[in-house]
């Protein structure tokens with residue numbers, strides 16, 4: 001049985017393609033304001049800010065850190081992601097693991113970890129490291145998904161392939177964050193998915209860092225999604241994402 005961290009390495013270390021394909025499913029969100037711009041309006045953006053597990057840097061195509069005078073550092077353990085991050089204007093890119101950030105204590109005013117704590121073998125250790133590199137009074141923003149997030153897709157994936165995550169979820173996040181931070185506030189992003197056909201679902205399942213679907217599995221997914229679209233006008237999938245902010 002693989003661990004969350006080992007799975008994340010397999011999924012993300014050598015390619016940014018799986019992340020881009022995974023994010024693409026959210027183009028079918030029912031909220032006209034996408035997740036990144038919704039998060040962008042609620043971020044701590046002052047002084048020295050780091051995003052840990054910054055991926056392809058999608059957040060920074062919605063948020064103009066330079067206009068805000070932010071000194072931005074982007075960290076990710078994946079060489080492929082760091083390559084992509086080097087195109088974010090004005091950002092310093094560092095290849096680093098979330099539980100061993102190469103910065104002295106109290107280096108940052110803000111720390112963002114957007115959909116990454118669930119990849120760690122020990123999310124509490126990640127949060128302690130985040131507290132260490134923040135200055136007293138520094139602000140944290142992390143996100144998580146509920147256990148029912150993408151439930152209909154996961155059900156489909158249970159018969160096929162889905163990713164391996166730890167127990168940092170919308171249900172546990174407040175307690176985890178409260179272990180190292182104060183003033184913890186949880187906000188839910190209001191949206192679901194209405195997926196128009198099987199192709200986005202197949203691309204999503206192929207992005208999960210597992211062996212490819214067999215011909216029979218792919219046919220089963222196509223049939224299931226086509227039936228849902230015929231019955232409901234779209235394959236309706238629950239989305240349950242939260243943003244947690246807190247103070248060091």
Ligand SMILES: C[S@@+](CC[C@H](N)C(=O)[O-])C[C@H]1O[C@@H](n2cnc3c(N)ncnc32)[C@H](O)[C@@H]1O
Nearest residue numbers: 008012053054055076077078097098114116119
């Ligand atoms: C689901 S993606 C989210 C990317 C980005 N934050 C976003 O929201 O678009 C998770 C990211 O965390 C990175 N990651 C996973 N485990 C990590 C770790 N232990 N240390 C640093 N980065 C990690 C992955 O390489 C990937 O880029």
